[in-house]
Amino acid sequence: MLSAELIASVTEASLPEIERALSDAHRAVFVREVLGFEVSRRLGELDYVVSLGDPRESRLPPEWKRSLQLVANHYLSRAEPHVSQELELAEVLRGWRHFQPAAHLLVEPLRAAIHAQTELVRQELLQSLSSQRHVPWTWLWGEVRPLFRSGRREDGSFGLAILRAATGGIERLRGRAGAQVMESVLRTLAHASEEQLDAVGIAAGQVATGHSQDLLALLAGPLGLVPEILPLLFEQQKHRHHREGALGFLGELGEAASDAAPRLLEMLTVPEAGDRKRLFRILGQVGASVPQVLAFLQERLAAGDFTERQAALATLLMLHRAERIAWSETLAQQGLTVVRDALDRNQHTWLITTLEGVPVDWRRRILPGLEELESVFLARFVEQSGALSTLGALPPEPLGRLLREAPRLRARFLDHARTHPNDPTTDAFLEAVGPETPEVLLLVQHRLHERDGHPWNRQRAVHLLGRLVGEHSSPAEPLLLSLFLDEREDTSTRVAAAQGLVPAIGRLQERAPMVESALRDESALIRGWAYLLLGENREKHAPGLARDPSPAVRQLVADLHPLLPFLPPL
Numbered sequence: 001m002l003s004a005e006l007i008a009s010v011t012e013a014s015l016p017e018i019e020r021a022l023s024d025a026h027r028a029v030f031v032r033e034v035l036g037f038e039v040s041r042r043l044g045e046l047d048y049v050v051s052l053g054d055p056r057e058s059r060l061p062p063e064w065k066r067s068l069q070l071v072a073n074h075y076l077s078r079a080e081p082h083v084s085q086e087l088e089l090a091e092v093l094r095g096w097r098h099f100q101p102a103a104h105l106l107v108e109p110l111r112a113a114i115h116a117q118t119e120l121v122r123q124e125l126l127q128s129l130s131s132q133r134h135v136p137w138t139w140l141w142g143e144v145r146p147l148f149r150s151g152r153r154e155d156g157s158f159g160l161a162i163l164r165a166a167t168g169g170i171e172r173l174r175g176r177a178g179a180q181v182m183e184s185v186l187r188t189l190a191h192a193s194e195e196q197l198d199a200v201g202i203a204a205g206q207v208a209t210g211h212s213q214d215l216l217a218l219l220a221g222p223l224g225l226v227p228e229i230l231p232l233l234f235e236q237q238k239h240r241h242h243r244e245g246a247l248g249f250l251g252e253l254g255e256a257a258s259d260a261a262p263r264l265l266e267m268l269t270v271p272e273a274g275d276r277k278r279l280f281r282i283l284g285q286v287g288a289s290v291p292q293v294l295a296f297l298q299e300r301l302a303a304g305d306f307t308e309r310q311a312a313l314a315t316l317l318m319l320h321r322a323e324r325i326a327w328s329e330t331l332a333q334q335g336l337t338v339v340r341d342a343l344d345r346n347q348h349t350w351l352i353t354t355l356e357g358v359p360v361d362w363r364r365r366i367l368p369g370l371e372e373l374e375s376v377f378l379a380r381f382v383e384q385s386g387a388l389s390t391l392g393a394l395p396p397e398p399l400g401r402l403l404r405e406a407p408r409l410r411a412r413f414l415d416h417a418r419t420h421p422n423d424p425t426t427d428a429f430l431e432a433v434g435p436e437t438p439e440v441l442l443l444v445q446h447r448l449h450e451r452d453g454h455p456w457n458r459q460r461a462v463h464l465l466g467r468l469v470g471e472h473s474s475p476a477e478p479l480l481l482s483l484f485l486d487e488r489e490d491t492s493t494r495v496a497a498a499q500g501l502v503p504a505i506g507r508l509q510e511r512a513p514m515v516e517s518a519l520r521d522e523s524a525l526i527r528g529w530a531y532l533l534l535g536e537n538r539e540k541h542a543p544g545l546a547r548d549p550s551p552a553v554r555q556l557v558a559d560l561h562p563l564l565p566f567l568p569p570l
Helices: 002-008 015-021 024-043 062-078 081-098 107-114 119-131 137-149 153-167 175-190 194-207 215-220 226-236 240-268 276-286 291-303 306-321 329-344 348-355 360-366 370-382 387-392 396-405 407-419 424-433 438-449 455-466 476-485 491-500 502-520 524-533 535-545 551-560
Strands: none
Touching (some): 002 024, 002 062, 015 062, 024 081, 062 081, 081 119, 137 153, 137 194, 153 194, 175 194, 175 215, 215 240, 226 240, 240 291, 306 329, 329 370, 360 370, 387 396, 387 424, 407 438, 438 455, 438 476, 491 524, 502 535, 524 551, 535 551
16 A cells, blocks of 8 residues: 555655655545544554555554654645544544444434535445445435435435445446446436435335345436436447446346346347346346246246256246246246256256245245255255355355254364365354354354464454354353453454444443453544443443543444533534
8 A cells, every 4th residue: 555655754854745746636645545544543443554465464553653643634734624524523434333233323423424525524424324224214315315406416426325335236337338327317316306306215215225236227217217228238238348237237127127028038049148047037027027028937947948947947936936926836846847957967056056045935835845855955965075165155044054954064164164264165154153053162262363364364253253142141252352352452353352242231241340441442442342332331431431532432422321411512
């Protein structure tokens, strides 16, 4: 990270020379990164930096932090007064993100950030909304809606960024088509009727608690833009590098893009159509209400080649689960035939990824006889060399069920976890296996004893340790508390330990004196977390922390004790 290296060379004497050497563009980037570092320093979380592609972190000594403070003060003294105020706002927002899941919603700071002028605060807002998607949608939409009426393109663009962060939206469409769709959405939002904006708010709110979706695809229907967008998508999908994004975007338009169904049916008649399974799924997404589509899927399930029968079954299962089509005994028998053929062809990976995408009771109800077939293919699949990595890509819930139903699979995962402690497959296993498993604590403790790895590996181990804490007392709690109180640990590791202790706050009261010692920690994040972990014992410390030098801690106290009369303003 070039800014970190440049900061290390700064002294009072060299700062003017460095200033003269920077172009306007480079200075803007440098100032933005300096202020971002300064927020981390004030919160007490600036232990190291990581450069892209570097397998190890770069530790930041005290003299580096003094140089950082020198540079930050230099730029703040020359900036408009609002910059210093918004830097404190950025500190509050970042602190709030680190104080989850124990801190309350910060309405006023979030509202101030929506209307902030500095890029730093706007980015902190987006990260906060992205990482904590429990902000009440009605309130947020009420704050964002006026941005689309301001007449300024940058306000509308920021409004879309807020919605994307709050809904977990992804960006599928790139290149020229992506830019054109963005411009169309911004232009239409700026002149949309109140009814259209109401529809946009309702549509986005439905996704705010659901799966990730492309925000522009979500808005295209209520804004009436689908006819304008479809030709762009079909043109974009002709280019190999943009094909996946264009088709994914088309699928997320859903039935608003039903006019695309005939074109998709035509594409599927071409032998070299590419990813036929993907095209089948998209056909189901856009053409659920088109009779020709259902007839095509049923015909392919009955008489297509094996790949088409696989894709047709997966698509029909998707449509029936969404209550878009009725199920029949004929479909059930044809579906079981596909499953048996997949077993005969050793298509275990397809069976796992397709069937585990739907609830187990539901699929066994509509495919009678499936449970026996599942036990057969799982027993075979467990012994294959790539089984663990394939299963490790499943969500924790279905993977946990498979681990409970297949002792041999559980044993293979345990062996892998012992020999590959920091492997993503091991993480998936530990995430899914459940806190009742005694081996998990031993495996995580083993990872924590290794101090030579990357800090992120250590934080991941602490996160997994926190999963062992629940309604009842756990042997993981004393270990997490010791990690939180250990000043030799990085702040990020100590914060992860505190987050893991949240379910045990009521049981920590007997250890209150130990927790209270962290109220004097140098790190604002640790002081704030000590206050949160004290639970019922925290009230007596509120007056002192209400005058804490960190606005993040003061805001935390103000949020929990709104009646304290002497809290300094933000």
